[in-house]
Amino acid sequence: MNASTAADLPVVVIGAGPIGLAAAARLIERNIEPLVLEAGPAAATAVREWSHVRLFSPWSEVVDPAAEKLLAPTGWVRPDGAAYPSGGDWATLYLQPLADLLGARVRYGARVTGVSRSGRDRIVDADREAQPFVIHYTGPDGTEERIHARAVIDASGTWSAPSPAGGSGLPALGEKSAADRISYRIPDLKEPTVRARYAGKRIAVVGSGASAFTALAYLADLAKSDDGAGTHTTWILRRGISGSTFGGGEADQLPARGALGLAAKAAVDDGYADAVTGFRIDTAERDTDGRLVLVGDDGRRLDPVDEVVALTGLRPDLAFLDELRLGLDERLQAPTALAPLIDPNQHSCGTVYPHGAGELSHPEKDLYLVGMKSYGRAPTFLAMTGYEQVRSIAAALAGDREAAERVELTLPETGVCGGAGLFDEPTAAEETGGACCAAPATLAIGGPAASSAGC
Template identity: 60%
Template sequence: MSNLPVVVIGAGPQGLAVAAHLLERGIEPLVLEAGTGPAAAVADWGHVRLFSAWPELVDAAAGRLLAGTGWVAPATGYPIGSQWISRYLAPLAEALGDRVRYGTTVTGVGRKGRDRLVDAGRGEQPFTVHVDVDGTEERIDARAVIDASGTWSTPNPLGADGLCALGEKAAAGFLSYRIPDFHDAARFAGKHTVVVGSGHSAATAVNELTRVAKQHPDTRVTWVLRRGNVGNTFGGGTADELPERGALGARAQKSVEAGIVDLVTGFRVERIDTTDTGAILISEDGRALPEADLVVALTGFRPDLSFLSEVRLELDATLQAPVRIAAEVDPNVHSCGSVRATGAADLAQPEKDFYLVGAKSYGRAPTFLAMTGYEQVRSVVAELAGDHEAAARIDLVLPDTGVCGGAGLFDDPSGAKGGACCAPAPTLLQIGRAPVNA
């Protein structure tokens, strides 16, 4: 199988980095991307600013490959997604040339001539990757497969039980599962926007809406948390080793304290009623929020495992992440900066030479850093190249969030048993209980 390529699923930051590392090791990559260009998922949130600085957003092997083209790495600043593409990811994809195939959707991965049940000779058979190219089926043989497809295509629904709330599909016209482009302030000015979620994306949306509300005081913003307490929602502030990440939560907290944002806790969406002009969220305990012109559902993502049904995987039952890293990234226990970096040994699956890397390797865990993925990629490619010493070595120490101990007990309204233990717990000055519709 040494003459076959390593197939990489996804031409995002980690997928392109995989290809750069493979080339550096003398192994031929083939990157399959469903979108029409590099980093298609990043392009969808190209208006959003990253909290990681440029040096943390460029993979080392990718940088070495690009240096040969005369490319100069951006040294300072915090790009928005579109700048990440134009100044790094697109040049990297161009340098890889026809090793990246666009408009190619992976529909299945298996072992050639062996379904999931067959043991005999399984590891000696190449992988077969089934793809759809503009409606035409193709088969690609591969010596190894690295799935870096991420989770962007499968956002979690609004329903608190992990399934769509009643009426959620009918309310689609009033819902967004991505951070909207708030540069079009007129779309939100003087209107009521509800943000559901407790992660960095939600804080980003709240901060952008605060900017609109300061310019247009009749703008209403409601921030909904499923948990009964704030917990670590506001992050570690100045204790966060990524300053811009810490600042996200700090700014959002100030908006709540100033009364610009109404924060509602313990609100678990069960039903969505729609009118001609908006959507009304109704919780499991019967509370109803005032009608919203737009509901921004930022409740996380989940991995798409549908095309991996013939691959033998060992995933955690809760997070759908590789079992050896699940406990480290479980949001009930840890924040993203309190975990160790992961490598090939952590990501290996029962299916020999198959790996999940990047955001998909974290399953449903809500926090992932580009630098985490780059370290995963370095280690996995070293293992495939037979450099077991380099694969076993961990070259990255993750920056701490300044928050540890998890998010607290789900139903603890006081927050006394959760939140920050590495930094002072955030003080909540305003938690609203929304009026119940008559």
């Protein structure tokens, strides 16, 4: 394939979530043809899995400007910028209309299984950058498909790979066999069968970020209800409780995020949850009644629980990128140049330095990981960050170096950092308490955290 032909190929975007669709809008703005491959049957499939969740960022911060400009001629009007959408609102009122507008540029049921350079495996240097990318994927009927691209933007997120409850980063002994008692998502207690699963039960919530806060608040509300009498939560933290444990509170520039931490604190203060600190799960054993007994690496054994909600973060799936040359930080699994800027030991979301194509580059030219996936295991991602990432990348692919390097973004600070959202709550964040924001969270009684894109 010659250079002129390769330049006529589309840019393949993996994932039709918030950042993937924003990438497509930015590419169109630059007169570059995108092709979005979405594994699910509709736009924002992962977001729809937490449709009951209310974001802690308002509409004004979760709509990409280029996407809004693209939608405007259709009569679409952004909802009240000061209002906080749920995941369902985000998907149905904004993301699906955007995908519908893109039309055939979005392919559903297209699960990417591998990405490489055409005719070049990972080892081969010769003429590598002149070759287009080749993307293998399975279609809706399971058939194998292949397409070539001039560049690849991976916005597939981290939703599909939750971290285990085990304190070492590996599943605790017995964790896999206890899968019927363990959930890695915040329960939707408005759904009758889910509510019945937790009502009147003893539940362990593992994690120290916005997702855990949400679960604590939800379960406390359940305990206060007529059908939830007897519901009680054991909150398991791998570190201790300090002044930063519940986040920024009233000092948080994202008020809904601050309110979330305060709601979790109230659950503990009011006796609906007990905190167990410095506890790293080593083993999950079943007692004679089939309940789970969690054993720490220090030998401590907790009282039996009926259910475990493990909210210890998510991880990037890098398997289908194995034939490409990635430059990733050994700890965070984020691009090497980006990692020190988002290190949860040093930064909250509000102190992350604005970044774009330069920091997101890899040894494999014209390959970019964006959105939650670009942050690897770091817990500080916001949707606004992802929108700025893809603006810069589209400029770079268009050859507009000045625009690509002119990355300007002001993020809201939190007064006190500690913990993160469901998608980005790695063990490191729990250990250091350095994270402060990320995926969707609840407004007081709004909804938990969960999405392939933080907000």
